[in-house]
Amino acid sequence: xxxxxxxxxxxxxxxxxxxxxxxxxxxxxxxxxxxxxxxxxxxxxxxxxxxxxxxxxxxxxxxxxxxxxxxxxxxxxxxxxxxxxxxxxxxxxxxxxxxxxxxxxxxxxxxxxxxxxxxxxxxxxxxxxxxxxxxxxxxxxxxxxxxxxxxxxxxxxxxxxxxxxxxxxxxxxxxxxxxxxxxxxxxxxxxxxxxxxxxxxxxxxxxxxxxxxxxxxxxxxxxxxxxxxxxxxxxxxxxxxxxxxxxxxxxxxxxxxxxxxxxxxxxxxxxxxxxxxxxxxxxxxxxxxxxxxxxxxxxxxxxxxxxxxxxxxxxxxxxxxxxxxxxxxxxxxxx
Amino acid sequence: xxxxxxxxxxxxxxxxxxxxxxxxxxxxxxxxxxxxxxxxxxxxxxxxxxxxxxxxxxxxxxxxxxxxxxxxxxxxxxxxxxxxxxxxxxxxxxxxxxxxxxxxxxxxxxxxxxxxxxxxxxxxxxxxxxxxxxxxxxxxxxxxxxxxxxxxxxxxxxxxxxxxxxxxxxxxxxxxxxxxxxxxxxxxxxxxxxxxxxxxxxxxxxxxxxxxxxxxxxxxxxxxxxxxxxxxxxxxxxxxxxxxxxxxxxxxxxxxxxxxxxxxxxxxxxxxxxxxxxxxxxxxxxxxxxxxxxxxxxxxxxxxxxxxxxxxx
Numbered sequence: 114x115x116x117x118x119x120x121x122x123x124x125x126x127x128x129x130x131x132x133x134x135x136x137x138x139x140x141x142x143x144x145x146x147x148x149x150x151x152x153x154x155x156x157x158x159x160x161x162x163x164x165x166x167x168x169x170x171x172x173x174x175x176x177x178x179x180x181x182x183x184x185x186x187x188x189x190x191x192x193x194x195x196x197x198x199x200x201x202x203x204x205x206x207x208x209x210x211x212x213x214x215x216x217x218x219x220x221x222x223x224x225x226x227x228x229x230x231x232x233x234x235x236x237x238x239x240x241x242x243x244x245x246x247x248x249x250x251x252x253x254x255x256x257x258x259x260x261x262x263x264x265x266x267x268x269x270x271x272x273x274x275x276x277x278x279x280x281x282x283x284x285x286x287x288x289x290x291x292x293x294x295x296x297x298x299x300x301x302x303x304x305x306x307x308x309x310x311x312x313x314x315x316x317x318x319x320x321x322x323x324x325x326x327x328x329x330x331x332x333x334x335x336x337x338x339x340x341x342x343x344x345x346x347x348x349x350x351x352x353x354x355x356x357x358x359x360x361x362x363x364x365x366x367x368x369x370x371x372x373x374x375x376x377x378x379x380x381x382x383x384x385x386x387x388x389x390x391x392x393x394x395x396x397x398x399x400x401x402x403x404x405x406x407x408x409x410x411x412x413x414x415x416x417x418x419x420x421x422x423x424x425x426x427x428x429x430x431x432x433x434x435x436x437x438x439x440x441x442x443x444x445x446x447x448x
Numbered sequence: 449x450x451x452x453x454x455x456x457x458x459x460x461x462x463x464x465x466x467x468x469x470x471x472x473x474x475x476x477x478x479x480x481x482x483x484x485x486x487x488x489x490x491x492x493x494x495x496x497x498x499x500x501x502x503x504x505x506x507x508x509x510x511x512x513x514x515x516x517x518x519x520x521x522x523x524x525x526x527x528x529x530x531x532x533x534x535x536x537x538x539x540x541x542x543x544x545x546x547x548x549x550x551x552x553x554x555x556x557x558x559x560x561x562x563x564x565x566x567x568x569x570x571x572x573x574x575x576x577x578x579x580x581x582x583x584x585x586x587x588x589x590x591x592x593x594x595x596x597x598x599x600x601x602x603x604x605x606x607x608x609x610x611x612x613x614x615x616x617x618x619x620x621x622x623x624x625x626x627x628x629x630x631x632x633x634x635x636x637x638x639x640x641x642x643x644x645x646x647x648x649x650x651x652x653x654x655x656x657x658x659x660x661x662x663x664x665x666x667x668x669x670x671x672x673x674x675x676x677x678x679x680x681x682x683x684x685x686x687x688x689x690x691x692x693x694x695x696x697x698x699x700x701x702x703x704x705x706x707x708x709x710x711x712x713x714x715x716x717x718x719x720x721x722x723x724x725x726x727x728x729x730x731x732x733x734x735x736x737x738x739x740x741x742x743x744x745x746x747x748x749x750x751x752x753x754x755x756x757x758x759x760x761x
């Protein structure tokens with residue numbers, strides 16, 4: 114198992130390099146100019162110097178290698194440096210946003226908590242809703258509960274998140290006035306009223322994403338439970354005189370969770386993609402909103418770094434899913 | 449045994465010869481959700497195709513006089529404008545029809561591109577062992593790409609150049625369907641490859657090969673017809689995915705240009721007037737959701753109908 118993990122990790126490196134090259138090559142065609150927002154009164158030779166300072170006048174391969182070095186060596190060293198308090202990088206050039214002229218990593222670090230609280234919470238809520246629904250609808254297949262569950266999950270992945278989001282705003286903000294429609298990221302949670310505010314503003318974005326996730330995961334849970342309920346070992350367990358509770362919750366549930374856990378792991382990076390839309394609807398200024406704004410502003414280093422971070426997440430969680438599958442299911446041996 | 453077989457035989461003699469597709473249709477008919485979905489989908493298609501012939505109001509025309517514009521904008525439902533008017537006094541019903549036409553066209557064309565790509569890659573990878581490794585690595589690589597961010601980036605980069613070359617509408621349409629197509633073929637390729645690998649070991653393929661069938665005819669005559677069922681299911685689900693992706697792009701402002709209606713665009717525009725005119729958001733939202741829901745149910749029914757193990761039960 115350990116050697117398999119190591120081998121997969123090593124294999125992930127060329128894949129990531131290739132992805133970064135694809136993203137880089139795609140952005141090469143961009144019409145964006147780092148000097149687009151500099152006033153017209155700045156003389157051309159000064160602009161040329163500024164361009165050179167950003168490294169935008171180098172040949173493309175140099176720019177790519179420079180970006181790789183900045184992304185894989187300097188930025189991690191900088192993060193390590195801020196954590197330990199030592200200055201490890203000195204004055205080395207970091208990835209600079211064309212929009213704000215500040216290091217991309219710093220902006221991402223500012224935006225990360227918002228995305229993680231909203232998206233992370235919604236994923237947890239989604240999984241917590243999905244598992245019981247999947248279990249019950251498989252155990253009582255074709256009952257009214259199962260029919261409703263099927264219909265709701267069909268709606269869950271047919272209705273786009275921007276529509277559910279806008280509908281929730283319409284019902285709960287405009288008509289009922291229960292929740293604020295705009296997520297206030299400047300809110301500092303230091304007292305109970307503030308905590309209550311934070312909960313209220315998180316309800317709707319979390320609900321939208323949770324519904325979407327729950328719809329998919331509950332389907333997997335149901336299918337996996339159905340597969341296992343028909344197995345011989347279930348009949349054996351019942352024949353031994355075990356209570357129904359033990360049979361379902363200990364024997365069947367544990368075995369059916371194996372594929373579901375991997376599906377849950379695989380879904381984590383996708384949720385960041387889905388969060389782009391939800392963040393836009395509720396004006397959460399997390400990573401998704403950052404990406405959209407960077408795209409509008411032609412801020413190529415930011416777009417490149419964010420897209421690449423999403424790619425890294427996908428590769429890592431694919432790996433985690435495979436490894437988890439091997440750990441949870443003793444029948445699967447990779448070596 | 450013979451007694452049992454006799455009635456069946458006479459029965460078959462009386463009945464006209466049936467193709468496999470009649471059996472599929474019979475099974476499809478028993479799936480209530482799928483029939484309902486098909487009915488809804490046909491209704492939506494009629495709405496966007498026949499609708500404009502009956503409701504002959506221009507979706508883009510604005511009143512010429514400023515006074516008419518101010519008086520005619522943001523109206524509620526009336527006989528003159530059954531779904532009201534938008535902020536530029538354009539008829540929302542006509543815009544819904546025009547928008548639906550674009551959304552459905554994007555869904556269908558993007559699906560065709562993605563299915564063609566996916567089937568080609570899948571068949572090549574499954575049939576020719578030498579291509580299997582590279583093509584499947586390519587598929588894995590595409591699956592590891594962050595698709596929505598990349599789609600956004602592609603639209604941002606190529607919308608203006610293509611718009612200048614081909615005209616803004618044709619250019620954007622081509623860009624969006626190609627972008628959606630080349631970011632959604634991977635599932636289809638994997639399914640087809642699996643099917644082809646299984647088919648290759650079957651006797652009829654061996655028989656065909658032993659009489660010297662060349663690879664091209666082998667693929668076209670023997671392999672492709674047998675992988676049609678999973679491809680058709682993938683195609684239906686592909687339409688749903690493409691429609692959602694297109695409307696998401698339009699909603700984020702990176703789809704079609706503002707005065708060019710699609711359902712996603714109408715929803716995004718309506719979201720600004722949510723408080724005064726909630727219906728302007730609800731109509732396109734319901735249209736997208738109903739289309740996707742009906743297509744998903746059709747896919748569900750097709751999956752059951754095309755599975756010979758379920759069919760006839």
